[in-house]
Amino acid sequence: MKGYLGKISTIVWKDLLSELRTKNIIVSVLVFALLILVIFNFTFEPKPEIMASISAGILWVAFTFAGMLGLNRSMLIETEKGGIEGLMLCPVDRDAIYFGKVLSSYTFMLIVEIIVLLAFSILFNLPILIPGLLLIVFLATLGLAAVGTLFSVIAVNTRTQEIMLPVLFLPIAVPLLLAAIKATELVLLGESWGALLSCLGIIGAFDAIFLTVSAFVFEYAIEQ
Amino acid sequence: MKEPLPANFKPTWAIEAEELTKSFGHRLALRGINLKVARGEFFIIFGPNGAGKTTLIKILATLSKPSSGSVRIAGLDLKKSPAEIRHQIGVVCHQTYLYDNLTAYENLRFYGRMYDVTNVEKRIQQVANYMGLVFVLKERMGTLSRGMQQRLSIARAIIHNPEILLLDEPETGLDQNALLLFEDLLTSFRRSNKTLVMTTHNPERGLKMADRVIILAQGKVVYEETKPDVATFKRGYLCEGVRY
Numbered sequence: 001m002k003g004y005l006g007k008i009s010t011i012v013w014k015d016l017l018s019e020l021r022t023k024n025i026i027v028s029v030l031v032f033a034l035l036i037l038v039i040f041n042f043t044f045e046p047k048p049e050i051m052a053s054i055s056a057g058i059l060w061v062a063f064t065f066a067g068m069l070g071l072n073r074s075m076l077i078e079t080e081k082g083g084i085e086g087l088m089l090c091p092v093d094r095d096a097i098y099f100g101k102v103l104s105s106y107t108f109m110l111i112v113e114i115i116v117l118l119a120f121s122i123l124f125n126l127p128i129l130i131p132g133l134l135l136i137v138f139l140a141t142l143g144l145a146a147v148g149t150l151f152s153v154i155a156v157n158t159r160t161q162e163i164m165l166p167v168l169f170l171p172i173a174v175p176l177l178l179a180a181i182k183a184t185e186l187v188l189l190g191e192s193w194g195a196l197l198s199c200l201g202i203i204g205a206f207d208a209i210f211l212t213v214s215a216f217v218f219e220y221a222i223e224q
Numbered sequence: 225m226k227e228p229l230p231a232n233f234k235p236t237w238a239i240e241a242e243e244l245t246k247s248f249g250h251r252l253a254l255r256g257i258n259l260k261v262a263r264g265e266f267f268i269i270f271g272p273n274g275a276g277k278t279t280l281i282k283i284l285a286t287l288s289k290p291s292s293g294s295v296r297i298a299g300l301d302l303k304k305s306p307a308e309i310r311h312q313i314g315v316v317c318h319q320t321y322l323y324d325n326l327t328a329y330e331n332l333r334f335y336g337r338m339y340d341v342t343n344v345e346k347r348i349q350q351v352a353n354y355m356g357l358v359f360v361l362k363e364r365m366g367t368l369s370r371g372m373q374q375r376l377s378i379a380r381a382i383i384h385n386p387e388i389l390l391l392d393e394p395e396t397g398l399d400q401n402a403l404l405l406f407e408d409l410l411t412s413f414r415r416s417n418k419t420l421v422m423t424t425h426n427p428e429r430g431l432k433m434a435d436r437v438i439i440l441a442q443g444k445v446v447y448e449e450t451k452p453d454v455a456t457f458k459r460g461y462l463c464e465g466v467r468y
Contacts, residue, residue, distance in 0.1 A: 007338060010338055011338075013334075018323055018325040018326055021326075077325075081319050081323065082317065082319030082321045083323055085287055085317070086321025086335070087338075089286070089287065089313075090310060091339060092338060223287075
């Protein structure tokens, strides 16, 4: 088990170090996410009473599209010089490679989301330091990274890689996104933890199911 | 299920393939390959483009699964024990399998850790010395010349001291100096009774080093010879109608 976790952390270390050098993924994804927020901020002028409902949707649109961009770029790095084949040559289970890539993507996405949340708070004049909101972001982002990592490895091996990821990813992520948007709306409306439970249950179940299934399917997705 | 093997088990054959086929859709890339490579043998695969050389190397490297047939590497079944096999093999392909944004040292450390290399720092210094990479260890991979990248790729492939080295046109991009270093490396590999399987388009260099050669054409072995000279080899492949 120690060796297995060691391999996962080595993959994460490699991805983080590579990203720290260039900041290619984080900067491009962050700019993209902030642009989405700004555009929506100019487009809608919601009244205070419907602000929570609309802004929850806007926030998750920004997270999802920025996340897809980041997932695509993260996997492109692996295909540039055949890195994914290099990983496949290592004496390590394929699911360890999958979990390593999920953790890297999850970390990148969370870094971007924290900054986006700050911008969101300023632009939409809403509080963000709410434990419930942070829990939703942490849990739902894990689900996005779990599904997105699997589909990004499939997408980069197709000719239409940029288009293929949203086509594969979005229909599967719909239940997660609906639950995340609903939960975020409830939190922004100041509802209690009790009201959030059903949404958090859906998000938690989605994470558990897709982390398990994707880890199993990943082997078939990367092998020729 | 993994196969239990005694700690000191040394199979006669480093590689055994029986009736190996690989298809991509309707296209057959390998058509019933039978192959036995002895431990310590230097085995060279020639063949025109599209003959199936890279496909064969990728199957032996556990990167690709055969459509049918069986493969045993170092006595281990490819289907049952792929992770154990990966400990035994080093692979050099057209692509370097390295990361542009990491330094040469960080790339080697990454693979050293992935292969559970004990005393990884010492091993990095050893392979860097061997491949003439000491002065570029702190350079980013992306800034190195193609030749240096290929040297680094070879260093990556031997970081875990594998018993079998699979080389798919490894000379690509190497300058004269690096080619000499590479030939030295292959010679030292042979001295330590390690097995080498290499594909190449260069008959002169390949035949000089090989114990046995085969020619692949359209996914089949069409010629096989032990230590042929250049003239015999050329007659052989001309007889088989193989075009280079």
